[in-house]
Amino acid sequence: MKEEYVCIGCGVHIQTEHPNEIGYAPNSALKKEEIICQRCFRLKHYNEVQDVSLTDDDFLKILNGLGNKDALIVKVVDIFDFNGSWLPGLHRFVGNNKVLLVGNKVDLLPKSVNHKKLMNWMKQQAKELGLKPEEVFLVSAAKGQQMKEIATEIDRYRKGKDVYIVGCTNVGKSTFVNRIIKEVTGEGDIITTSHFPGTTLDMIEIPLEDGKALIDTPGIINHHQMAHYIDKRDLKIITPKKEIKPKVYQLNDGQTLYFGGLSRFDFIHGDRTSFICHFSNEIQIHRTKLEKADELYEKHVGEMLTPPRKDELDEFPELIRHEFTIKEDKTDIVYSGLGWITVPTAGCKIAAYVPKGVNVTLRKSLI
Ligand code: GDP
Structure with a gap:
């Protein structure tokens, strides 16, 4: 053989x-x-x-298998891309199995963010999306924050069963699994981790002491993740690597901000306001007049307004406008996969633009 x-x-x-x-x-x-x-x-x-070729169908097969197992499911999401990194159908597949929801990359949050508020928001979002996790955790797989704790909790919740780790690409699932392995067995890196989406293939079984296993499932590619719309080199720019430094912009209505050429914020109507922008420190922010904003984009996207790069403009989706009237003081406008803007006071009328397919949502501010 x-x-x-x-x-x-x-x-x-x-x-x-x-x-x-x-x-x-x-x-x-x-x-x-x-x-x-x-x-x-x-x-x-x-x-x-x-390029990876794990199809959506293959991933569905994996998910389908989960419902028939008696196991603990650990779902990892990226707190900077909660909606983009959500696995929409998961709740239909988990059966009676318990789910722990892990928000990764907590090391990137500025000190001003209240972790409790973030966890509450995650719980509420999960519920709205049909999933009822037993508990929500915030960790940094890369920095090792809260990893001992989550390893202990996984062991407590699994009650002698197998553990399936699921998540879409780029949430840091491999990094997370590697850390858990270190916590459990003390071994070094044995699973691929990288900057790029789609690098974990096939299931990887890591044996646990009691004969059970920790199973790392492949990451699905969620097509509406911002990460898929831009050049791999630019992913390094939009993905924050260090704690993000909030940038405050005092704007009058009739002003616009561009975040590279990937997204845009229009202050349409309201009193002069300080908007607090939470994006990767490397994304360039350009301020301009609303009335000139379209023209500026047409002229400078791919150059001054970059990413995207000039040579990828043909494939880059158009920016879609989402208009909101802010009804509560301290509201975040969340640009999935990019960051968020905190609006301190109610009453502003604004518009947020993101590439077609990417999500914009409002939430109670985390500050
Ligand atoms: P996977 O595709 O979900 O398996 O993700 P990887 O483990 O390959 O990680 C994707 C990217 O996220 C890599 O660039 C990692 O360095 C980064 N990453 C993973 N965990 C963390 C974390 O806790 N904090 C930060 N800042 N970055 C992380």
Whole structure:
């Protein structure tokens, strides 16, 4: 019988026949002690990602399997992209299994953000979206914040069962799983993590002491995530890497802000107001007059207003306008996958623009 090999990076079954398909490795790679698929190899050595082909159908199959299991489900979301990183159908598939909801990347929040308020908002959003998690957690997988605690809670809630970790691409699921492994077994990195969406393939089983397992499921690509609309190089710009520094803009009505060329904020009507912008420190913000804003965009998108880059403008979706009248003091306008703007006082009329497919929502401010 032919021997089966598994990639030490992503866990995919290795094949040597189809270079463009998942799990390909050249024959020479099989002679090595640690076998790694070409995709992980490129990622590791060149920081470069090959396109993934885990289809929505395949992911549905995985989700479908969850309902038949007796397990604990840990769902990881990105707190900067709550809506974009939500797995819409999950609640239909979990069956009677308990769910813990984990918001990752808490290290990026400025000190002014109240964690309790954020957790309450997550609970409420989850409920609206049909999921009733047992508990909500805020962690930083990258920095190790609250990871001991979540590892303990997972162990407590699993009651001797398997654990499935689910989440869409780029929420930091691999980083999270790697940390949990460290907490549980003390071992180092063995799963691929990267900047780019779609790098975790196939299920990876990590054995637990009692014969059960922690199962890392592949991340689905949520097509309405901001991350999919921009060049991979620009993902580094829009994804905050350090604690974000809120920037305050005092605006009169009739003024507009551009966040690179990815999104826009119009202050249509209201008294002079200080808007607090929470975006990656690397995104350039441009202020202009509302009446000149369209023209500015047409002239400068891809140059001054970037990302997107000039050479990707053909594929970049148009910006869609969403108008709101702010009804409560201290309201956040949330640009999914990008950040949010806190509006301190009620009564303003504003418009938020995001690429078609990306979500804009309002919430009670987290400050
Ligand atoms: P996956 O696709 O969900 O498996 O995500 P990865 O683990 O590959 O992480 C995606 C990106 O998010 C990488 O650039 C990570 O460095 C980053 N990341 C993951 N966890 C954290 C975190 O706790 N804080 C911050 N700031 N970044 C994180």
